[in-house]
Amino acid sequence: MTETQCQVLIVDDQKVVRHTLLLCLRNLGYENCYEASNGKEAKQVIEEKKVDVIFCDLNMPVEDGFEVLRYLGASHYQGAIVLMSSEEQEVLESTSQLAKQYHLNIIECLAKPLTFDTVNQALTDYSGAGGCKVQGENHDNSLKAYSPKQVAQFIERGEIRAYFQPQIALCSGEIQGFEVLARVESQTHGFVMPDQFIPSAESDPLLIIRLTKSVITRAFDDIQFQWPKISQKTFSFNISRKVLEDNSFPGWLKETCHQYSSPCESIVCELTETALQEEQAIVDAQMLRMRMLKFKLSIDDFGTGYSSIAQLHAIPFNELKIDKRFIFDCLTNSKSAAVVEQSIKMARAMGLTVVAEGIENEAVCDFLQQLNCDAGQGYFYAKPAPLARFLLDERLNMQRHSR
Numbered sequence: 145m146t147e148t149q150c151q152v153l154i155v156d157d158q159k160v161v162r163h164t165l166l167l168c169l170r171n172l173g174y175e176n177c178y179e180a181s182n183g184k185e186a187k188q189v190i191e192e193k194k195v196d197v198i199f200c201d202l203n204m205p206v207e208d209g210f211e212v213l214r215y216l217g218a219s220h221y222q223g224a225i226v227l228m229s230s231e232e233q234e235v236l237e238s239t240s241q242l243a244k245q246y247h248l249n250i251i252e253c254l255a256k257p258l259t260f261d262t263v264n265q266a267l268t269d270y271s272g273a274g275g276c277k278v279q280g281e282n283h284d285n286s287l288k289a290y291s292p293k294q295v296a297q298f299i300e301r302g303e304i305r306a307y308f309q310p311q312i313a314l315c316s317g318e319i320q321g322f323e324v325l326a327r328v329e330s331q332t333h334g335f336v337m338p339d340q341f342i343p344s345a346e347s348d349p350l351l352i353i354r355l356t357k358s359v360i361t362r363a364f365d366d367i368q369f370q371w372p373k374i375s376q377k378t379f380s381f382n383i384s385r386k387v388l389e390d391n392s393f394p395g396w397l398k399e400t401c402h403q404y405s406s407p408c409e410s411i412v413c414e415l416t417e418t419a420l421q422e423e424q425a426i427v428d429a430q431m432l433r434m435r436m437l438k439f440k441l442s443i444d445d446f447g448t449g450y451s452s453i454a455q456l457h458a459i460p461f462n463e464l465k466i467d468k469r470f471i472f473d474c475l476t477n478s479k480s481a482a483v484v485e486q487s488i489k490m491a492r493a494m495g496l497t498v499v500a501e502g503i504e505n506e507a508v509c510d511f512l513q514q515l516n517c518d519a520g521q522g523y524f525y526a527k528p529a530p531l532a533r534f535l536l537d538e539r540l541n542m543q544r545h546s547r
Contacts, residue, residue, distance in 0.1 A: 151176040151193055155186040155212060156201040156228070161256070165199060168263045183207025187215055195223060197270070202229040202239060210239070217246025224249050224270050230256040241469070290333075290341045292348050298341065299358050303330045306363035307528035311380070311499055311521045314513045321378030321412070323521060325528045326359045349386040356387050357396065364404040366531045371406075373535050380412040380442060388415070388430045398437050408438040412463060416444045431459050442499070446487060456494060464491040468502025468522070475507055488515045 152174050154162050162179050169177050178193060180186035184207045189195065198216075202209035209227070216225070225248055227239055243250045252266035290298075298304055308322040328336035345352045360381055367379060387393055401408050413434055415427075431441055442463035443455060456464070466487050470480040484500070491498045500512050503522035512520055526534065 150196040152197045153178045153195045154199045155180045157181050157204040168260050183212040186212050197224045199226045213243050224251045226252045228254045292344045295341045295345050298328050303328050304358045305329050308531045309528040311519045312525050323380040324363045352386050353390050368404050378410050378412050380414050383413045388427050394433045412440040412442050414442045414444040463497045465499045471500050471502040488517050
């Protein structure tokens, strides 16, 4: 048994449940454990301690688990959460979806009564994905948020990097394209994750435009250097609503493609479904401009908004990307499976290419192949990385690039 640095909070109104879970945790090496019998007590512990993992019951007196989740969302809690309840599994799964709307990290939903094996598996998966570290290792579970001024400095110092995540043709296993993602490699701050700087950039329209152009330019530098090997691939860029509202952006993107001798047809502009719900006329006009310039359009995070079908009907999209929240549990959640299946059927009927995000295992890949999904991306294939990493072999070696 190895002692861990993780601090765990158990929130449950039943003393016997807290005691049983406490024994399981200690047998697994989690010595820093706290208890709370309701949501009100849990808030006090969270305010006083740096809690890394929370086991939270849903049905409690005084303040229930839903209030705890709301509080954690408002507090921007960065740790892991395990939901537990004696309610039916459908309630647990729906609660997990609710928690994700608060941007919380739900690592497992456990039905009572808990067992040592289920608790062990939940924490093993969390640790393996980069969660709690073994005693003696450096551990900082919080992510520092960088200010707009700091993001501007990253851009000015040339510290913005383009990372690429391959999109795999499910029928052949070959790389058909890449999604380009922003990262920061700073001499002062080290490697900076997108959640630490993109929200700040989004708060300033001019800054997000600068950031987007910087990422695209860095990506084209890499693409041009490797062009003989990847001339038949597509490259997808995330374009926010604020960038779309800049009338000069479509022309700038076309000119950049011309400057790097890259065909506009190889560029896919990904627009989030939620972004498409605001300033409708402006966004629609810009998307039509981009299509006329021969760029491809993709509706990203499909299924997370409320205007999806209307948008697909109104705008000539080329691609639909199914949001990862439905892919993650499509084998265990019948509702997610139905969303995935019907999204693929509708997209294919409309002549759209379908890309599934968030594939993390072979079973999900097989399921999507059976549904005739065109392409997939996710950690099962590869994490985002510099482009050169993926060009050693035309076919992506799953063992080498998977987790």
